[in-house]
Amino acid sequence: MRSETWRALVLRGVAFMLLWWVLVEGRHDGWALGALAVVAATWTSLTLAPPGRRRIRPAGLLAFLGFFLWSSIRGGMQVAAMAMRGRRALRPGLIELAVRLPPGWPRILLVNTLTLMPGTLGVELSRKTLRLHVLDERLPVVAEARALEAAIARMLRRTG
Amino acid sequence: MSAIDWLSALLLVVGAAFFFAGTLGLLRFPDVYSRLHALAKADNLGLGCVLLGLALRADSLAVAMKLLLIWPLVLTASAGVGFAIARRAQTLGIRPWRQGDAP
Amino acid sequence: MTTLALAIALFLLANLVVALVAAARGPTSADRMLMALLFGTTGTGILALLAAAGAGAAAVDVALVLALLAAIGGIAFAKRAWRARHHVSD
Numbered sequence: 001m002r003s004e005t006w007r008a009l010v011l012r013g014v015a016f017m018l019l020w021w022v023l024v025e026g027r028h029d030g031w032a033l034g035a036l037a038v039v040a041a042t043w044t045s046l047t048l049a050p051p052g053r054r055r056i057r058p059a060g061l062l063a064f065l066g067f068f069l070w071s072s073i074r075g076g077m078q079v080a081a082m083a084m085r086g087r088r089a090l091r092p093g094l095i096e097l098a099v100r101l102p103p104g105w106p107r108i109l110l111v112n113t114l115t116l117m118p119g120t121l122g123v124e125l126s127r128k129t130l131r132l133h134v135l136d137e138r139l140p141v142v143a144e145a146r147a148l149e150a151a152i153a154r155m156l157r158r159t160g
Numbered sequence: 161m162s163a164i165d166w167l168s169a170l171l172l173v174v175g176a177a178f179f180f181a182g183t184l185g186l187l188r189f190p191d192v193y194s195r196l197h198a199l200a201k202a203d204n205l206g207l208g209c210v211l212l213g214l215a216l217r218a219d220s221l222a223v224a225m226k227l228l229l230i231w232p233l234v235l236t237a238s239a240g241v242g243f244a245i246a247r248r249a250q251t252l253g254i255r256p257w258r259q260g261d262a263p
Numbered sequence: 264m265t266t267l268a269l270a271i272a273l274f275l276l277a278n279l280v281v282a283l284v285a286a287a288r289g290p291t292s293a294d295r296m297l298m299a300l301l302f303g304t305t306g307t308g309i310l311a312l313l314a315a316a317g318a319g320a321a322a323v324d325v326a327l328v329l330a331l332l333a334a335i336g337g338i339a340f341a342k343r344a345w346r347a348r349h350h351v352s353d
Binding site: 169172187195199207210211217226238249 | 285
C-alpha cells in the first residue's frame with residue numbers, strides 16, 4: 001500500500017474509534033461489536049472515498065472552523081435583529097460573484113456554508129459564477145463571501 | 161447553583177430566544193428566500209446554544225461530545241435543504257421580494 | 264434545572280407548531296419545503312432537552328439519529344435540486 005493509504009487508514013480508524021467511544025458514552029462492554037464497527041466503517045470509508053489528491057491542512061481546517069463558528073454567531077444575531085425589526089429592516093437582492101475556488105468539494109462547501117453565513121444565501125452555482133440572495137444589499141456581503149472563499153482556499157493543499 | 165449551571169441555564173435561554181427569532185422571521189419576512197435566511201441562521205445558532213448548554217452539565221465527557229455531535233449533522237442538513245429550497249424557488253420563477261414591492 | 268429544560272422544550276414545541284403552520288400555508292411549494300428544515304433543527308433541540316428533563320439518555324440517541332437522517336435527507340435534497348437544474352415539474 002502507498003504511504004498515503006496507510007496514513008488515511010490510521011487517521012480514519014482513530015476517528016471512528018473516537019466516534020464509537022462517544023456513541024456508547026464511554027462504556028467498556030460491547031467493545032467486540034465496537035471493533036467490528038470500526039473496521040467496517042474504516043473499510044467502507046476507504047472504499048467509497050479513497051484518499052484523494054487534495055489533502056486538507058490541519059491548521060487551515062482549524063482556522064476555517066473558527067471562522068465558520070464566529071460567522072454563524074454573527075449571522076444568527078444579525079438575522080435575529082432583522083426579524084425583530086420586521087421587513088422594513090430588509091433590503092434584499094440577488095448578486096453574482098465569480099468563483100475562484102477549484103471545482104469539486106471546495107465549491108460545494110462554499111455554496112453550502114454561505115447559507116449559514118451573515119446575510120447570504122447560496123441560490124445557484126454554475127461553472128463560473130455563484131448567485132447569492134442577500135438580506136441587505138448595504139451590508140458588505142461580497143467581502144464576507146470572499147473571506148469565506150479565502151478560508152476554504154487555505155485548507156487546500158495539493159499533493160501529487 | 162455553580163457557575164457552570166448558571167452558564168448552562170443562560171445558554172438554554174439564549175438558544176430559545178434564537179429559535180423564537182427564527183419563527184418570528186418566518187412569520188414576518190416577505191418571501192421564501194428571506195424566510196430561509198431566518199430559519200437557516202437563527203434556528204441553527206439557537207440549536208448550537210441549547211446543545212452547548214446541555215453539554216456543559218452532561219454526566220460525562222462522552223455524553224457531552226455526543227450532544228455536540230448533533231450540531232454539525234443538523235448544520236449539514238440545513239445547508240443542504242436550504243440550498244435545495246433556494247434552487248427550487250428559482251426554478252419555480254419566484255422573484256425575490258424587494259423593498260417597495262407589495263407584500 | 265430539569266424544570267428549565269422542560270420549560271424550554273415546551274417553548275420550542277410551541278415555536279415548532281407555529282412555524283409549521285406558517286410554512287404549510289405557503290404560498291409556494293418552496294415555502295412548504297421549509298417544514299423539512301424545521302424538523303431537523305427544532306425537532307432535535309426538543310429531543311435533546313427532553314433527555315435532560317428526565318426522558319433519559321436514550322432520547323439523545325433519538326436526537327442524534329434524527330439529526331443524521333436529516334443530514335442524509337438534506338444532502339439528497341441538494342443533489343436532486345442540483346440534477347433537476349433545468350426541469351421544472353410541479
